[in-house]
Amino acid sequence: MADATPVDSGGAPRVSAPPPDGILRIRGGIGGLSFQFEELLAGAAALDGLVRRLQSVEVEADAVKHALFPYQRDSYTSGSNAIIAVGEAGGDVGRVRSQLQRIGDDVRASYREYEYAEARNALLLRLGLRGTEYGAAPEPFALPGVRDTVEDWIATAPRSLAAMLGLPAPLAAVLESLRGPTDIRGLVREASEAPGLMFLKPSPVSVVARETFSAKVDLSPAGLLRRAGAVGQQAGRIEVIEVDGTGRPAWVVIIPGTQLGGTPEGANPFDPAGIAEALGYDSASTAAAIRRALQQAGATPGDRLVAVGYSQGGIHAMNLSKDRAFLAEYDLKFVLTAGSPVGAITPAPGIRSLHLEHEQDWVPGADGEANPDTRDRVTVTLTNPLEIPPLKDFGLGPGHRLENYADGATLISTSRDSTLRDSTAALAAVVGTGGTAMVSRFTLRRDARPAVREVPAVPAPAPSPRSGKAGNQRPGPGRSPARTGAPGY
Template sequence: MDGGLEIRGGIGGITCQLEELVGGAEKLDALAEELVDVEAELQRIQNGLGPYQFSQTPAWTEAVSTMTRSRTGVQVVRTELQAIGSQVLASKRYYENAEAWAGIARGLGGGLTSTETMMRQAGDLGLGFVPNREVTELVAGPLAMAALLAVSRERFFIALGVDLAAGRHIAAAVPLLTGVLGRSTRNLQPRPVTVDQKESLPIEFDGSPAALLERARIIGQRGEGYVEVIEVDNAGQKAYVVVIPGTQAGGDLGGANPFDEAGITEGLGHRSVEVNAAVLEALRAAGAEKGAPVVAVGYSQGGIHAMNLAADELFLNDYDVKYVLTAGSPVGGIVPAAGVSSLHLEHRQDWVPGTDGTPNPDARQRVTVTLTGPVTTPGGGEFGIGPGHRLSNYTGGARLVAESDDPSLVASTAVLAGVLGAGGTATATRFALARTPAETASAPGPRLQPTQRPLPQKPEADRQVTSGKMQG
């Protein structure tokens, strides 16, 4: 805990601490191996004293005695080091087993029926009549597995086996379930996405987590289906930020807008295959060279797509995803490529991050921050899907993250700053993405439309464009 922030993972997380235990045990073993060599050398020297046994009896006796005591002392130290190393590794196994059993017990209902969980939920219901993240996460898993069993027994056992092998609780079947449901409805099937380049304009940009989420607000208000690519100059090296909005409801389900409710199915059930391809085209059109560093940012559904970019081999063949920032997104089941750092913001009252039924992993390069401060719907504002899911809350939480001196957060934000630099004037290019109609879904992947010549723009002071509907 750090004030109103509950922090999981990173260099201060349990997994990292267990890795440190392993590293310590390996160093102890290495020292013990060195002492084995010392023992062998002492024995060699002692053996070399043999020819002097009769010519220098007093000196020989003292020398042999000294060498024997030395070798025995080294052997005692080596044995102690090896014993300590074994105990350290054993303690790691005990910790891992305890974590695994606690997770399984929690997932099978122990967490849902605990007094502490119910008291927190009761308090949160007074702030907004929706389940909180914790309860949603605990309920979603068993429900998903039950539905998967009803759809296909074979897929149920596959999901259960995958989950148990991964050491997570059975709620990790949600992505498989959404995949089944996605294939059963034509409008929910992924379809190629066209990419239409729109305006390009200079912006003032500081590269902080709060500034990144503010860009998510701006591109979400630009219109339906828009993404933004920001080109940043970091000490002469170009870096790029991809900003993806949240769910834009209100249109035809599975229609032209790739970020409607059907986009959630593509993200969780199909790894954002078409959105990823469209983002790849947008980066190329924005002038990003192959191998350029990329930061992916997403709010709600957008966070699912952002994380999927970091796990997509085809995308990673062209660009180097360094960092992912998500807010209010269910991304616990998405595993990014090695070397990708990520920061996930969740709110205790926000049920959306819990809909995948599995907590975000505790890993060295993956930090999850749960905002615990109570929030309510502003006077005159719409309740929407609950006050905890409001993007403005997450932007405020991102400022708290930047101000925190927690080791995990300091390390995570340092990685982000290393990619984007200190900020300044950057170039933002907007792209309109659109799904191809269902009747032409067999057409090839994303196509870049002829670039429209942008009107002259002055530096943006974060103008608000009110077209489009946002629901997060």
């Protein structure tokens, strides 16, 4: 555990967040709070095992002591000394067993207190209650980052809307707690049904071109993110790299960020409509195209895989980690993202991930949910100051620049923090550190959406010359009433 209570200090086990590493603020991994909770329970279980073993030793010592009683008459002095020695040894074992049992109880009590505190904080956050009065005291003069502000705003949008509608605050909080966080996936799906936004619905994505060459590749986190930037310079491209890995073939899939330009109904699967497919439809069409690209590159079922994505590409990459069809074919081991809103995506068990965010980048907070703090999931928030670029180069903000994330990834690779070393080692264990590899660049295209057929309007009956209304004609001389199943008038 990070900053654990020193051994023999007499203090209770203490859980603490990992300290910042320069401009890197670290959550999750082996130094994360959740893993430390797991360590507490694992430690208590280990102590229980020792207690049971000591109890059996106590029973055996007592049995030996009673077995010595008949031999005390043979030599009273030595017999008595043996009985006393065995009895004292059994008593010492009993005292150690009692102390270990007390420590185990304290560890479990500590875990229950942390579990209660975390549950309370989660409930308060879900109710939209934040501030020093609820135990969330910020640093003096600290201002929330853009990412946290956007994340909180989206997460509490239902409560804010209820307040705008004039509902009492307690009722609004209760309604939000029942509904949960803002459902971005549901909102995207509802938006795609609106008139004029049908282009947000995903269409099949095809592989239309392939280019293969041999090149030296840097497989560090920084090198992989820079490759995502290079791939994103051409519309609709992804990159598949075949590497030797650590003794067996492995593959790296690199997915670029959002590519602007063109019409909303365009053929580039990574245009803004691709964000809707990623957030609202689990990247189903893009994931199927990536599977076909891997097959064409030569990947075989069961091969190990690493997925890398920047911005929108990071959402697609994380969606692969829960895609049953994809995971049934390939052994996805690691996902690396930068500047991506992926807090609402839960990967399959055993898949490691490393997420880079910047406190002044609003994009990672766009789904309204923070990345979970788990053993296999590490989130690194960059806190370095940024220069404001000219308006024409502002884009999505200085915090979202890929080069800034690549620089942060370089710091991650050189960090001595145990969590980061463990995470980068897990990546290197799959793909190695770099060298000459076969690179395939595939061009993906979104299939054209079928044209919407217009239903021809049914012409209305001609109006009556007398009344100006259809269907109110009275029969003239020599004419019979219309047969409508009702008596004519």
